[in-house]
Amino acid sequence: MLLLLLLFYNITGGLFPDPNFSLAIPIQLMIAYGSGFLMASFFPLFFYKVMELPALRWHAYFGVPLFLILPYVIFFIIDYAIHGNIDKDLKYGLIVPFIYAMVLLYVMFKSIRAKYLANRNEKQYFEEIAMYCAISPWASLTLFGVVEASQVIEVLCTNSGIVFITIIFLAQSVKNARNEQSRSAETITTDFSEKCKVFKLTKREVEIILLFRKGLTYNEIAEALFISSKTVSNHVQNIYDKTGVNNKVALIHKLFE
Incomplete structure (x- = not known):
């Protein structure tokens, strides 16, 4: 899902706005900015579910709809459809999301640190650093909207976060598979011993x-x-x-x- 959202974000960000495209420019801009908000909104849910960070539960289900999705609907859909002033919507519509992104970034860093602090070793320390690198570009999505950085810098930064997330996800999948295989082997050994006795x-x-x-x-x-x-x-x-x-x-x- 995250990779699909990234693909959608890159495609819309690269194509829109295009006067030669069949869609009206206002709709193209709504879709382009909406893809960024949508991908940013999915990050907390991803880290809550996949990376097992329980502190993000409220943010994933309530904080994101209130402070990310709602401002997008108000400024980039309703207000922009009425007044057609995208510069004003960019100026005011990203204030709340930017502040919330900084707050949520702090919560995510804090929850990651708490997760690894109790049982830290060299391997887990590397995984912790990788998670920090993965979530940092998430907050930059709103920053890029505020400062209007070039698209090349924006894409490189956000995509690098996805690369780190993918590496972490694959590493955790391999670790979980090995643990499951080890548990299965232990179960088979125990069952076999019991059957031999029977x-x-x-x-x-x-x-x-x-x-x-x-x-x-x-x-x-x-x-x-x-x-x-x-x-x-x-x-x-x-x-x-x-x-x-x-x-x-x-x-x-x-x-x-």
């Missing part, structure tokens, strides 16, 4: 099952455990009898699924 499998039989699961043949298991293939075959038959299965696939499924 079926009264011996230590040797458990070793053979684990090697079975790795795809080893009877001869390879025999070599790994320094026993004969005939002994392995006898153990396997005992395992089948105890667990009530008659093949390796059914055995693996019964003990590990």
Whole structure:
């Protein structure tokens, strides 16, 4: 969603206003400025949900509609539609959003610091710095509207924030996937141990099952455990009898699924 909003913001900011376009200039300007407000409005919700910053909940659901979306509707839609003076709307319509952006930026910095302060290490410190770099361009959206910076500088700044956010998101996704995989492995190990107790499998039989699961043949298991293939075959038959299965696939499924 954030990347789609960024794409929409870049396209409208680059194309509008264009007198050769079929839309009226006032509508083009409403869309162009609206894309910036829309993307800025999504940032607090993104950091509240994805980056797990609970302090941003009120701002995501109430602060943004009141202090970002409402000023946009009042000045850039209603007032601009009535009077057609975009310079005046830029002058007064960005006062509240700019002040609110500074307040929200402080809240976001504070909540990020609180999140990482309790359990700080080198890896988390890097992630914390990356989050600071990611949210800083968010506040610059309103700043650019006030100072009317060049579009190149504006795009480079805002897009750099998205790059940092994307890096953080991918890093967290990888970390969450590894944690989930680790939890799954621990759960499988625990369940397997319990099932082995239920079926009264011996230590040797458990070793053979684990090697079975790795795809080893009877001869390879025999070599790994320094026993004969005939002994392995006898153990396997005992395992089948105890667990009530008659093949390796059914055995693996019964003990590990």
